[in-house]
Amino acid sequence: MSLTSELNKVLGTKEIKRTNHLFPLKDSTFRNKDLIEGIKVILSKDVTMSKITKKFEKTFSKKMKIPYSLMVNSGSSANLLAFQCLINPYRKKRLKNGDEVLIPSICWSTSLWPIIQCGLKPVFVDVDKENFNISLKDLEKKITKKTKALMLIHVLGISTNMSKLLKIIKKNKIILVEDTCESIGAKYKKKSLGSFGDFSTFSFYFSHQISSVEGGMICCQNKEDENIIKSLRSHGWAKDLSNQKKIENKNKKINKNFLFYNSGFNLRPTDIQAAIGLSQFNSLESFIKVRSFNRNKIIKKLIQDKRWRKQVSFINNDSNTKPSWFGLTMLLNKKYKNLKDKIFNNLDKLGIENRPIISGNFLRQPAIKKYNLKQKSINFPNSNFVHDHGLFVGLKHKVLNDKDVLKFADIFFKAFTI
Numbered sequence: 001m002s003l004t005s006e007l008n009k010v011l012g013t014k015e016i017k018r019t020n021h022l023f024p025l026k027d028s029t030f031r032n033k034d035l036i037e038g039i040k041v042i043l044s045k046d047v048t049m050s051k052i053t054k055k056f057e058k059t060f061s062k063k064m065k066i067p068y069s070l071m072v073n074s075g076s077s078a079n080l081l082a083f084q085c086l087i088n089p090y091r092k093k094r095l096k097n098g099d100e101v102l103i104p105s106i107c108w109s110t111s112l113w114p115i116i117q118c119g120l121k122p123v124f125v126d127v128d129k130e131n132f133n134i135s136l137k138d139l140e141k142k143i144t145k146k147t148k149a150l151m152l153i154h155v156l157g158i159s160t161n162m163s164k165l166l167k168i169i170k171k172n173k174i175i176l177v178e179d180t181c182e183s184i185g186a187k188y189k190k191k192s193l194g195s196f197g198d199f200s201t202f203s204f205y206f207s208h209q210i211s212s213v214e215g216g217m218i219c220c221q222n223k224e225d226e227n228i229i230k231s232l233r234s235h236g237w238a239k240d241l242s243n244q245k246k247i248e249n250k251n252k253k254i255n256k257n258f259l260f261y262n263s264g265f266n267l268r269p270t271d272i273q274a275a276i277g278l279s280q281f282n283s284l285e286s287f288i289k290v291r292s293f294n295r296n297k298i299i300k301k302l303i304q305d306k307r308w309r310k311q312v313s314f315i316n317n318d319s320n321t322k323p324s325w326f327g328l329t330m331l332l333n334k335k336y337k338n339l340k341d342k343i344f345n346n347l348d349k350l351g352i353e354n355r356p357i358i359s360g361n362f363l364r365q366p367a368i369k370k371y372n373l374k375q376k377s378i379n380f381p382n383s384n385f386v387h388d389h390g391l392f393v394g395l396k397h398k399v400l401n402d403k404d405v406l407k408f409a410d411i412f413f414k415a416f417t418i
């Protein structure tokens with residue numbers, strides 16, 4: 001009997017599936033060995049952020065070749081901390097109110113909001129239709145004297161041409177934050193996405209390539225930033241900072257266990273999450289391989305099928321990018337544009353759960369209206385195209401067999417005919 005069934009029997013619990021889709025967007029990646037690591041921490045009763053979190057952070061830094069990594073409770077928290085660090089008074093070169101931050105208009109909500117929450121001004125940049133990542137042409141057009149940073153999003157497991165991008169930001173002295181929340185494990189010219197920027201962020205949410213249930217990582221390049229982020233992550237405490245002793249010596253009258261050095265949040269993970277996350281991280285490569293295998297198998301099956309009428313196109317990644325596919329991303333053929341809702345609904349009803357590309361053109365979201373941002377969604381033609389034609393479906397982390405793939409193809413083609 002498997003461990004999960006045995007535990008379920010003893011505890012009277014059962015595995016719950018939140019959806020009945022044959023091909024759901026979220027497919028649990030948890031294996032018994034990941035759960036055992038989490039259970040071990042629970043049984044030790046020493047569950048809050050401690051040694052295992054540190055071990056995960058060290059392993060992460062080593063593997064990704066990024067000097068400093070700090071685990072947090074979500075990818076959104078990691079994004080918040082990157083921008084909070086950039087405006088923090090302890091930072092020698094900090095951003096000021098109203099400084100401009102570039103961000104692609106196909107973005108996630110919590111890639112954007114930290115910029116606004118930190119008093120900075122987001123300036124949206126259109127994307128490329130071919131790969132949904134930031135358009136370097138539009139990026140160059142949007143740079144002004146006030147541009148200080150770029151919030152780059154690596155979309156769904158691939159990236160833009162990083163060599164060209166790095167040249168642009170170097171020339172214009174722009175700080176780079178890489179939101180790698182959807183693209184952990186992907187590489188550009190053999191270098192991990194997330195290792196190029198001044199800061200980078202990762203998410204281990206349940207539906208991502210690897211998971212710690214909820215969780216994330218923020219990475220940076222120097223000790224100064226690491227200290228700021230560490231204190232911000234944990235109430236503004238001076239505890240555990242490399243300059244802790246110096247701070248204590250300057251503040252001898254204050255109890256060193258309750259010495260507050262900075263402003264702060266509580267964005268800490270638990271060691272339970274760290275243990276599960278680390279166990280999953282150690283298998284990242286194999287998860288990537290299986291997702292890629294499944295993606296190729298589905299695409300091959302669809303385009304070789306006699307029912308294939310180029311109903312969709314699949315995105316092309318830059319030849320220098322080694323993807324870590326998040327899902328199977330597609331663009332609906334223009335001729336079906338008016339049937340989009342019906343087709344997407346059919347797919348869903350028949351068993352293929354699907355969703356927009358990130359959140360579509362974010363300038364079309366109602367929240368934008370409340371924040372008086374001056375840019376208009378209409379001026380982002382490629383993002384609108386992706387908004388109107390793009391969708392993605394889940395990629396399972398277990399190898400699909402021929403029968404599964406045939407089932408996928410049958411549902412796919414049926415969705416276009418009813």
Ligand SMILES: Cc1ncc(COP(=O)(O)O)c(C=O)c1O
Pocket residue numbers: 074075076077079107108110111153179181182202203204205215216358
């Ligand atoms: C690009 C991007 N950034 C940030 C996040 C936020 O990550 P989390 O869900 O861990 O808060 C997501 C979520 O999926 C995302 O897609």
